Amino acid sequence: MTLLSVENLAIDVTRDGESHRLVHDAHFSLERGETQAVVGESGSGKSLTALAAMGLLGEGLSVASGRILFEGQDVTALSEAAHNDLRGSGIAMIFQEPMTSLNPVRSIQHQLTEGMRLKLGLSRRAARDRALELLTEVGISDPERRLKQYPHQLSGGMRQRVMIAIALSCKPRLILADEPTTALDVTIQAQILALTSRLCRDHGVGLVLITHNLGIVARHAQNVAVMYGGRVVERASARALYNDPRHPYTQGLLASVPRLDLPRDTPLRPVPGAPPDPTVPLPGCRFHPRCPWATDVCRERVPPFEAEGDHEVACWNAEVASESRRREGVA
Amino acid sequence: MRSDDPILEVQGLEVGFPIRKGLFQRPVAEVKAVNGVSFSVPRGSAFGLVGESGCGKTTVARAVLQLVEPTAGRVLFDGQDVARMDAAALQRFRGKVQAVFQDPFSSLNPRMSTGRILSEPMRVHGMTPGPGIKAEVRRLLDICGLPARFADLYPHEMSGGQRQRVGIARALAMNPELIVCDEAVSALDVSIQAQVVNLLEELQKELGLTYLFIGHDLSVVRHLCDEVAVMYLGRIAETAPSDRLFAHPRHPYTQALIDAVPNPDPDFEAGREIEPLEGEVPNPADPPSGCFFHPRCRLATDHCRQEAPPLGQISSGHLAACWETGAITSTNHHSRDANENTGRQR
Numbered sequence: 001m002t003l004l005s006v007e008n009l010a011i012d013v014t015r016d017g018e019s020h021r022l023v024h025d026a027h028f029s030l031e032r033g034e035t036q037a038v039v040g041e042s043g044s045g046k047s048l049t050a051l052a053a054m055g056l057l058g059e060g061l062s063v064a065s066g067r068i069l070f071e072g073q074d075v076t077a078l079s080e081a082a083h084n085d086l087r088g089s090g091i092a093m094i095f096q097e098p099m100t101s102l103n104p105v106r107s108i109q110h111q112l113t114e115g116m117r118l119k120l121g122l123s124r125r126a127a128r129d130r131a132l133e134l135l136t137e138v139g140i141s142d143p144e145r146r147l148k149q150y151p152h153q154l155s156g157g158m159r160q161r162v163m164i165a166i167a168l169s170c171k172p173r174l175i176l177a178d179e180p181t182t183a184l185d186v187t188i189q190a191q192i193l194a195l196t197s198r199l200c201r202d203h204g205v206g207l208v209l210i211t212h213n214l215g216i217v218a219r220h221a222q223n224v225a226v227m228y229g230g231r232v233v234e235r236a237s238a239r240a241l242y243n244d245p246r247h248p249y250t251q252g253l254l255a256s257v258p259r260l261d262l263p264r265d266t267p268l269r270p271v272p273g274a275p276p277d278p279t280v281p282l283p284g285c286r287f288h289p290r291c292p293w294a295t296d297v298c299r300e301r302v303p304p305f306e307a308e309g310d311h312e313v314a315c316w317n318a319e320v321a322s323e324s325r326r327r328e329g330v331a
Numbered sequence: 332m333r334s335d336d337p338i339l340e341v342q343g344l345e346v347g348f349p350i351r352k353g354l355f356q357r358p359v360a361e362v363k364a365v366n367g368v369s370f371s372v373p374r375g376s377a378f379g380l381v382g383e384s385g386c387g388k389t390t391v392a393r394a395v396l397q398l399v400e401p402t403a404g405r406v407l408f409d410g411q412d413v414a415r416m417d418a419a420a421l422q423r424f425r426g427k428v429q430a431v432f433q434d435p436f437s438s439l440n441p442r443m444s445t446g447r448i449l450s451e452p453m454r455v456h457g458m459t460p461g462p463g464i465k466a467e468v469r470r471l472l473d474i475c476g477l478p479a480r481f482a483d484l485y486p487h488e489m490s491g492g493q494r495q496r497v498g499i500a501r502a503l504a505m506n507p508e509l510i511v512c513d514e515a516v517s518a519l520d521v522s523i524q525a526q527v528v529n530l531l532e533e534l535q536k537e538l539g540l541t542y543l544f545i546g547h548d549l550s551v552v553r554h555l556c557d558e559v560a561v562m563y564l565g566r567i568a569e570t571a572p573s574d575r576l577f578a579h580p581r582h583p584y585t586q587a588l589i590d591a592v593p594n595p596d597p598d599f600e601a602g603r604e605i606e607p608l609e610g611e612v613p614n615p616a617d618p619p620s621g622c623f624f625h626p627r628c629r630l631a632t633d634h635c636r637q638e639a640p641p642l643g644q645i646s647s648g649h650l651a652a653c654w655e656t657g658a659i660t661s662t663n664h665h666s667r668d669a670n671e672n673t674g675r676q677r
Binding site for chain 2: 216269
């Protein structure tokens with residue numbers, strides 16, 4: 001059975017009686033032990049999609065349509081109590097900012113054992129023993145002392161290791177990691193991601209890696225979904241996506257990042273303009289105002305998602321765009 | 332545009348902050364945020380300072396901008412010691428040296444329109460109010476790629492990328508010669524970051540600007556800067572022309588930093604084994620003995636634990652502070668790839 005399958009997900013925000021659609025159509029899926037990346041810039045809807053799977057959408061936010069199937073069960077239809085049962089032991093989450101997602105007035109021991117005592121019914125002592133094992137597993141030295149400490153006594157990298165230990169503590173089948181290393185230095189980022197990937201592989205846990213960093217995706221994910229303006233616009237294996245990006249937005253993203261493996265003076269070719277404002281209606285493809293290939297049909301009708309093998313793209317002019325890219329590459 | 336006479340020289344810079352304790356907040360010790368840093372920036376070039384949090388790169392920038400007072404060492408601008416400038420010279424210096432900060436939302440006054448933000452420095456520096464200033468505001472917006480109507484907008488009405496363009500326009504208002512960019516593109520989304528990087532490059536060409544660029548994203552720093560210094564715990568670990576530093580790093584920390592950067596190419600990433608650098612940056616209030624990097628260094632010897640290595644010359648313009656620099660023979664993975672793929676398609 002597919003571990004997680006997000007299907008045609010739409011999320012609305014309602015404030016002061018006014019409703020706006022923030023996520024129009026998110027969809028991707030993954031199996032146990034796999035890493036699926038969700039890539040996009042701020043406001044693309046990638047974090048909201050993860051929060052919806054966790055049943056943690058904030059006030060005013062709601063799933064308007066679509067399904068999120070976890071092991072075949074639609075979690076968007078779950079009651080709060082049923083969702084609570086699933087959190088931690090079914091799906092766990094690693095957030096971006098360990099300083100704001102850890103409780104500053106509770107010890108590491110309390111935060112690390114709380115879930116295990118509630119979900120796994122462990123005794124205080126058993127939970128503490130398991131907590132020591134977990135801290136060792138995530139590479140924290142002197143775990144006895146760390147258990148007694150509070151988040152402010154740990155460095156950023158160490159706090160994120162604690163977050164990973166908490167996420168693993170109730171033996172989930174799926175971990176959603178939302179920009180897990182964005183606030184960290186590059187050497188710590190490499191440590192944390194290598195650790196997360198290894199642990200997920202070892203424990204057969206599926207990992208959804210939400211990030212804006214294309215390098216991280218290339219290093220850690222097998223499959224990628226690219227989101228833009230609340231929609232998944234391209235989905236493929238990491239190899240296929242990087243070697244043959246079909247959506248003009250994906251192409252633009254890849255041409256925007258300076259790379260250490262190309263000559264220093266390789267010019268950056270950024271996507272012009274800025275992402276769409278979700279409160280302003282925009283007919284057709286949401287990328288058309290920034291797209292070099294936009295035609296009349298793009299301004300009027302939403303492009304359908306079309307598959308060529310395992311490579312799916314939502315663009316009216318995908319063929320023209322990738323053909324031109326290939327020609328340019330050869331020239 | 333570039334010439335060899337340095338516009339900025341930093342000599343033996345030290346900046347210490349007291350650690351205060353107890354009821355009377357007496358200073359009990361000192362953290363050396365910057366511990367003997369020297370470099371010089373040729374006019375018209377871009378000089379990069381990279382390193383992880385707490386390495387002192389921002390403190391160097393603040394000392395150059397005269398926002399913190401050095402405890403030792405000198406900052407020379409156009410050959411003149413900034414600490415010894417009289418009031419008039421300092422006023423001129425503050426016009427010629429401008430800054431662009433990381434977070435344009437907190438560095439722009441939320442209660443001022445863009446027009447006021449841009450015209451304020453002109454008024455402060457003695458331009459008479461009137462149509463001259465208005466035209467100047469339009470010109471600044473234009474060269475930073477913003478339409479004239481932006482003069483009436485407030486910071487909250489703009490996106491992050493637009494705010495950063497206003498931040499750059501404000502820095503340009505005084506016709507500066509040197510711009511200190513402190514993580515100026517770090518908070519921006521990928522596609523917007525590339526737009527702003529390109530803008531900085533265009534402005535440098537057109538206006539003959541010099542940049543002191545502080546960043547933690549190695550690929551952006553390499554792209555923008557002619558020369559780069561890598562800092563670790565308040566000291567320079569290695570400095571060299573950009574191409575040379577990234578192709579042939581001679582300090583194990585530089586090499587580890589470069590290796591830690593994931594490359595947006597799954598085929599390449601699948602083909603390499605990386606050993607992430609272990610441990611974390613030590614507490615600067617209690618630095619290790621000898622070479623500050625030795626607790627994390629795979630090449631460390633007893634010599635490294637006892638004595639700090641000097642910043643020694645490897646080749647012209649390439650300096651590294653490492654006793655074992657001869658042991659670093661392998662060129663790094665990225666650049667080997669670059670040499671093979673120079674004509675590669677994008």
